[in-house]
Amino acid sequence: MENSKKNEGGNENAPGQNKEFKILVNAREKIWTEKKITFDEVVILAFGVISSDPNVSYTVTFKKGDNNKPEGIMVKGDEVKVKDGMRFNVTQTNRS
Template identity: 45%
Template structure:
């Protein structure tokens, strides 16, 4: 009887491959659940393999919903460093997602903020769906090697 229960549970799950090992997971699931399922170590990231001439899709370790396909493949890799351009200067960062404040600090690391200081942040060549645009206070953007930021500081005084 327990064999039938196990078989029924597997019928409601989808087989996926993480680092070439098969696992069974419900779909939809979350990134956090996939990291836990495959015991992805801290300091490693998970990627969904894609077809064609595209970079594999980063899977964040969070509670966002992910819909799986039967026999889909994922792989893990160590966190990487990203070379980006901020105000025409190359910077190396180790975070895949940068916040508005983080980008401002990269552009102006030693400048004190005041009540009359306004920053404008624009970006190009980021990870889609918004590959370029404006980053506002409280927002963040997923980057890749070669992402370009332009940060302007304005004093209203």
């Protein structure tokens, strides 16, 4: 009865629920399976981790996004809807 556990939270196998999005993060192709992506998740895809150094900051821009917001800038705490072919550019700055 392990299959029943997978379906308890909703219809995982419903059409469109298991979509994979091909996105570009700093010109590298990544596969994303969620409908939305957060600022922190984009930074982690770009650099592997988020620095705990208070002097390090990140800038995230995106293009080819959802029709409601096809391009823009993300800040800490932001979340955007993911679209196949979306492009993210993430830069890391060290304020010294």
